[in-house]
Amino acid sequence: MAPRFTVSYYVRAADEAEARARALDIALEQTVEIPRDVVPKGYVEDEILGKLEQLERDPNGRPGYLAAISYSEDDVGGDFLQLLNIVFGNSSIKPGLKVEDIGLSPGILALCPGPRHGIAGLRQRAGIGAQPLLMSAIKPVGLSSSELARRAHDFALGGMHYVKDDHGLVDQRTSPFAERLAACVDAVGEANARSGGRASFVPNITAPAKDLFERAMMAEAAGAGAVMISPALAGYDVIHTLASDPDFTLPIVSHPAFSGANVVSPDTGFSHRCFYGALQRLMGADAAIYPNFGGRFGFTREECQSIAAACADDMGGLKAIVPAPGGGMNLGRVPEMREAYGNNVMYLIGGALLQDTDIVSASRRIVEAVAG
Amino acid sequence: MAPRFTVSYYVRAADEAEARARALDIALEQTVEIPRDVVPKGYVEDEILGKLEQLERDPNGRPGYLAAISYSEDDVGGDFLQLLNIVFGNSSIKPGLKVEDIGLSPGILALCPGPRHGIAGLRQRAGIGAQPLLMSAIKPVGLSSSELARRAHDFALGGMHYVKDDHGLVDQRTSPFAERLAACVDAVGEANARSGGRASFVPNITAPAKDLFERAMMAEAAGAGAVMISPALAGYDVIHTLASDPDFTLPIVSHPAFSGANVVSPDTGFSHRCFYGALQRLMGADAAIYPNFGGRFGFTREECQSIAAACADDMGGLKAIVPAPGGGMNLGRVPEMREAYGNNVMYLIGGALLQDTDIVSASRRIVEAVAG
Known part of the structure; x- marks a missing residue:
């Protein structure tokens, strides 16, 4: 298994069930972008597909939840634009979603050496x-x-x-x-x-x-x-x-x-x-x-x-x-x-x-x- | 005078006076980005500064106005990114503003030959x-x-x-x-x-x-x-x-x-x-x-x-x-x-x-x- 990095999303939702459904949609949309029932078993489902790691009511009192979704470094393919695409490509077009934070992993840090000065x-x-x-x-x-x-x-x-x-x-x-x-x-x-x-x-x-x-x-x-x-x-x-x-x-x-x-x-x-x-x-x-x-x-x-x-x-x-x-x-x-x-x-x-x-x-x- | 192109903005505002003030702010922000009282007289004020050409209540019933602001082709300097920067660079950061439409001019059309196919x-x-x-x-x-x-x-x-x-x-x-x-x-x-x-x-x-x-x-x-x-x-x-x-x-x-x-x-x-x-x-x-x-x-x-x-x-x-x-x-x-x-x-x-x-x-x- 490749290491995984995490993106935390604010998900507007009336209740936990809706938030969970929306979060699972993000995990699909940002990675395989096909209906859940045709995600290939094995590597694609187990590694490539985003994983909902945590879901909690928004601690800042907004009407929704914070969803932490992890992605495989394999999704990124060493392409910085693809990193951003994984973080918020198509999901940027869905209302009521906001990227709150990004949690790094060794491969992402290798791709992003950061500022020189x-x-x-x-x-x-x-x-x-x-x-x-x-x-x-x-x-x-x-x-x-x-x-x-x-x-x-x-x-x-x-x-x-x-x-x-x-x-x-x-x-x-x-x-x-x-x-x-x-x-x-x-x-x-x-x-x-x-x-x-x-x-x-x-x-x-x-x-x-x-x-x-x-x-x-x-x-x-x-x-x-x-x-x-x-x-x-x-x-x-x-x-x-x-x-x-x-x-x-x-x-x-x-x-x-x-x-x-x-x-x-x-x-x-x-x-x-x-x-x-x-x-x-x-x-x-x-x-x-x-x-x-x-x-x-x-x-x-x-x-x-x-x-x-x-x-x-x-x-x-x-x-x-x-x-x-x-x-x-x-x-x-x-x-x-x-x-x-x-x-x-x-x-x-x-x-x-x-x-x-x-x-x-x-x-x-x-x-x-x-x-x- | 260089030809001018026009951008139409939706401006959220409670009344016409507020809409006018906000529209004049856009005209400054997108061009000279300095306080109005220090805009140099002559070429900069007359050509470079955005001009509010029209202001009307939003025809679609939103709580605001449509402001048409014209900009000189000289603002663009033949740089496509600068065209977008003029259209909505810093003003993109102000809430309650939306670019509705862009009206072209000969110089902008020369810069943008458009699709090949x-x-x-x-x-x-x-x-x-x-x-x-x-x-x-x-x-x-x-x-x-x-x-x-x-x-x-x-x-x-x-x-x-x-x-x-x-x-x-x-x-x-x-x-x-x-x-x-x-x-x-x-x-x-x-x-x-x-x-x-x-x-x-x-x-x-x-x-x-x-x-x-x-x-x-x-x-x-x-x-x-x-x-x-x-x-x-x-x-x-x-x-x-x-x-x-x-x-x-x-x-x-x-x-x-x-x-x-x-x-x-x-x-x-x-x-x-x-x-x-x-x-x-x-x-x-x-x-x-x-x-x-x-x-x-x-x-x-x-x-x-x-x-x-x-x-x-x-x-x-x-x-x-x-x-x-x-x-x-x-x-x-x-x-x-x-x-x-x-x-x-x-x-x-x-x-x-x-x-x-x-x-x-x-x-x-x-x-x-x-x-x-």
Whole structure:
């Protein structure tokens, strides 16, 4: 028997019998996808078919149950996309089901070596100790590369550790990728030379699917300090592939664009901690951006803290990564953020700093507030 | 001014003022992603910023409004992933918003040449006229390549036009991809030789991101008749890239695995017609698999018909594609299906045929019922 890994699902159901029937359906749907009465005896039934291991009333008081279903490593066939397909391929289309958690096994850990750098690597690159990391974004789309580079320079001079592209900056004619990359790496380097800091520029990597890896390599060759990728758009194996590519060494920041439907509904998709925490670590992201509570998105404080916890919890030896809450961060919220997240966090702050006419000073104030 | 394309959003809101505020937020969030008061004057404000073009109470009686927002082609920068990011990147994370429809423009049509074959090409390959197409799936995972190939043979001999891999078949040790591909192409070819039919084998293309295209090319070289890809897993540009790759000529079948959260919630994600119809055509899929009504998934008849309509509606000259409802199809449902879909459909029928001990006869009965 191959080792088995486990997925825990919230199953909306009126009673235990209904929950059990729905859970057994998941076990079929995610593996053999044929009626139960024609599942071949022997190996397919005994190993390949998902097994309902546990069923209990939802401990969080939702109207349903938690079902733990185990799957054979043989189901996965060494394919990361197939791992996600087993976790929630077709069942994602059934209402009233939510992936709560993923329990690993040796083969899954071998398939998912996880982040190369993690939070420790991001801090080391920034030259800081056990304090929060800070990241800003240059924007908006429509500015020239030199205007964007000036913003990158000022953020870096103000003490931001990472300065990233807005995730809408691609290869627009106002600021083509290669031109912006070179200009921003230079601008951040110049700021570092003036300040003695170690800020990194983080370009947004997006492209036709065949060119994506080449663009990531361009970023490394040009002197970027990390790259940002939106896995829900680019594909869930892209970060996974880059994180273990021997020819690529940069940290990877994951962006949540296009992924929202996976979490915002109370009983479809994934739990916040599983999608923005566990899955990102399995992929190999070093930092996971998600919307902060109290900002313009609807995540609660508890949901955000659950993500932060999942970035650091024991996960079979995978490195801890850094939760990067963004949206709605400003100077006034520092005490509240510190209380919610402690030190193991990367604050993503962009728009609020751009409202100041002096980006350098605005950045310095936030850096001091966060470090102080 | 660059031409503008339009996205129509359902916006949950108590009154028009709230709806307008939320719609203006979308226009900011999807483009400049900075506070309104710091949007640079001139080009950025006048062109790059989304524009609220129309706001009306939801005609379908939902508690909210429909907002039509236009975006400049300059926002997209010739990047298909960025098109999707503009349509619903960060706004996907806000509850109470749903993409209803996408209105194209010349530049978007240039970026999205659409399907190469469409429904007409799939029929031509199958050697049939204006009748429904039929597709079955070999499964389950865990069988050997020779056992799976025997099923492929029998489906083809029974008259199925396309015989596809189950979407959970990847490169498992029980049936490695290359071995299964060769065995199934041979088996379907042998069945064609016996029957005089023109069935095609359709392998499931999934792999580490760097190997995906190579595997699609392998499929073509080995004599597959089409390929199947799950864009919500593999990435939304993969089909887009393959559909216009001069070195690749096969039709592409899109599978909905992992995409469910995008549609099952009433007020997040996308409308059914937009996600499984319009988006698939923009990508360049020739057939779009989705869960049929009345089966084990929760789609309604109207939602399924809206998908079918979106596969054929006028869309700036893009070829019509074929809606491929699956799940729950059997002999008894043929009249109901015919009434719902007419002729422009591909029935995906798998599990029900496997319940018969004689796959060939079971397939023939369904082929006759559908053609009759």
